[in-house]
Amino acid sequence: MPYTWTETHHPTPRQELRAWPHNSLSPHGFAVMILGFYLFATIPLYGLIGTRLFWGLLPFLLVALAGLWYGLRRNARDREILEVLTITAADTHLCRTNPKGDTQEWQAHTYWVAPQLHLKGGPVPYYVTLKGNGREVEIGAFLSEDERKALHGELQSRLARAAAPDGG
Numbered sequence: 001m002p003y004t005w006t007e008t009h010h011p012t013p014r015q016e017l018r019a020w021p022h023n024s025l026s027p028h029g030f031a032v033m034i035l036g037f038y039l040f041a042t043i044p045l046y047g048l049i050g051t052r053l054f055w056g057l058l059p060f061l062l063v064a065l066a067g068l069w070y071g072l073r074r075n076a077r078d079r080e081i082l083e084v085l086t087i088t089a090a091d092t093h094l095c096r097t098n099p100k101g102d103t104q105e106w107q108a109h110t111y112w113v114a115p116q117l118h119l120k121g122g123p124v125p126y127y128v129t130l131k132g133n134g135r136e137v138e139i140g141a142f143l144s145e146d147e148r149k150a151l152h153g154e155l156q157s158r159l160a161r162a163a164a165p166d167g168g
Contacts, residue, residue: 002143003151005158015158017085019151021142023076030072037068083139085130087162094130094137108132111163115155117148128152 003019048054082097092113094106113132126148129136
């Protein structure tokens with residue numbers, strides 16, 4: 001899953017969730033895709049080398065290659081999101097770093113934080129939010145449906161454990 005939990009107990013119990021979008025295309029996969037597209041797109045041009053038609057078709061191939069390059073790079077940049085949720089007995093803090101580098105933060109007392117699972121009505125099915133301190137914020141909207149369901153259950157148990165009088 002594209003999220004991990006870490007726990008520390010010194011000096012105070014603390015749980016941290018780090019969530020990010022799944023990126024299926026590695027840098028190696030990107031290079032293979034670009035090279036493969038180039039090689040297969042040039043196959044029809046090999047018989048035209050030395051003709052005017054070759055020079056007429058080559059710019060279209062290069063524009064298509066540039067479009068694929070741009071589209072894949074843009075998609076990778078748009079998925080550079082990181083959400084860090086920190087849970088202690090006193091406070092719950094969510095910090096989301098967006099693709100452009102700006103951050104959004106939310107904080108509430110852990111006892112009053114309630115994870116919500118919206119089956120419908122959100123931008124995605126099984127939309128997970130955290131409610132507290134007079135606000136409701138989304139978390140993990142970029143995760144798959146099954147991952148959001150699992151995350152909701154984990155949030156419920158971890159928040160309840162942190163808010164318990166004995167601290168977990």
